[in-house]
Amino acid sequence: MTSLLRRTPRAETAAPVITMVDAGLTYPNGKVALSDVNVTIPAGDFVFLVGPSGAGKSTFIRLLIRELTASHGRVQVAGRDLGRLRRGQVPALRRRIGIVFQDFRLLPAKTVAENVGFALEVTGTPSAEIRRRVPQLLSLVGLQEHANHLPTQLSGGEQQRTAIARALVHDPAILIADEPTGNLDPVTSWEIIQLLIQINELGTTVLMATHNQEIVNAMRRRVLALEGGTLVRDEAGAAYEREY
């Protein structure tokens, strides 16, 4: 494993990377998507976000990446108060957050290396730096042998690894994984989880939204449980379901 993402020790590890204070989102029509969430996630944590469909997990994530703005309360990510963030400052925020999705969202006409390099290219990274970084990232996720393959030539797990490599291009403080194992078989799912654990051990905070009870129960990490837009549980070393 490369030392690409290693960030220990440093001052940021002491400070929370995500803080929500009475944060929520009520749409103009009165529908409450998320209500009064209070959460602090310190740097280096590995947190599961669980709850049934429609519980508010997606809204929670979209608030963190500033796709949505909280209608009330405060959301702070990587030291930035998102309520005060101007539109022009959003790209800088998103370079501090890596995000992967259940459906991978790779560009089908680009190779694995091009998909990863694209994220650097569109943020103005010099070509020499792209040529240096991409192999490192592919090595980190174990895809160096597949650099020139198209996404259609990869398995689901390999596609998700590519997406993870792309999410890590800017060495983010936080990696948000939205159902990263939702389209994968159990064995491949565990491979992805192992990769996320490795990334977390290198110092990157990981927030993973999931419906996969087996993984949450086996990992025994901190669990945030949402129901009907409300945070109903915030428990360290927890299982998917409440155990008491």
Next chain:
Amino acid sequence: MGFVAGFARFWGFSVVRAWQGFWRNAMMSLAATATVVLMLVLLSGLFIVLTGLNSGIEFIERKVGVTVELLDDLPAERRDALVATAEALPGVTRVTYVSPDEAMERLREAFAQRGQTLNTGGASIQLQATLEITLAEPEFADEVSLALADETGVRKVITKQEEIDTLVGVINVIRTVGLVAIGLIGLTVLFMIVNTIRIAVYSRANEIEIMRLVGASDSFIRWPFILEGILCGLIGAVVAVILVSIVWDPIQPILVSVFQMPTAVSARNLASLSALLFGVGVGIGAVGSWISVRSYLSAAA
């Protein structure tokens, strides 16, 4: 140095992506470009006609003067007196008597120059005897005209102003009709470019979403599309300029014949027209794509 390198990377990225986008969506892009060519060729036609008519006005203004039509059978003494009166007026540099026979001879020559023969159908044509008065400056025309109008033996005083007014009227009509037509075609072109770029944006919605998520700035997302629209306008302008350059020399004698002026077209006018075509082509491409990108990306922000 870092800023310059970043600036160069940004434009390099945007231009390459615009070029790729243009050809990825080739049918729509080429259709939009064709409408740009059509509009610019029509604009060229309007430019050439208006330039010809304007040069006609300049030509007439250069031949500043007043023509005095004399009554039939005017005695020679009275005619000489009128010549003397005219020569004494301020601003008059020369007075020439043109007899009816000389006028007829000029008419024959004018026809002969066009390769035609004056055919009167056997009828006898009696042209007016005139005094052709050359002026130092066109401003003297009204004064000279007023002074001679009431003189005995004068039938009518004609100034070049009437010819100029007629020509200006024609120019105004052609300009108005031409600009309205080009404006309507311009709206069609704008619509085509807006739709072409909108389709390009929608077809790359996934790519745009990824760009946003990985922290690409709005400029990196928008400018390739704006440049793609500009490319439609630019290629359209290049094609239009090539077409106009090809026909520029062959149409010259036709235009000279139509406008009866030797200065209707010139290399200087071709340069001005080319600059106009590039400006309009690039401008309409930029405006169309900006409208399209702005409406989509603002909504997606």
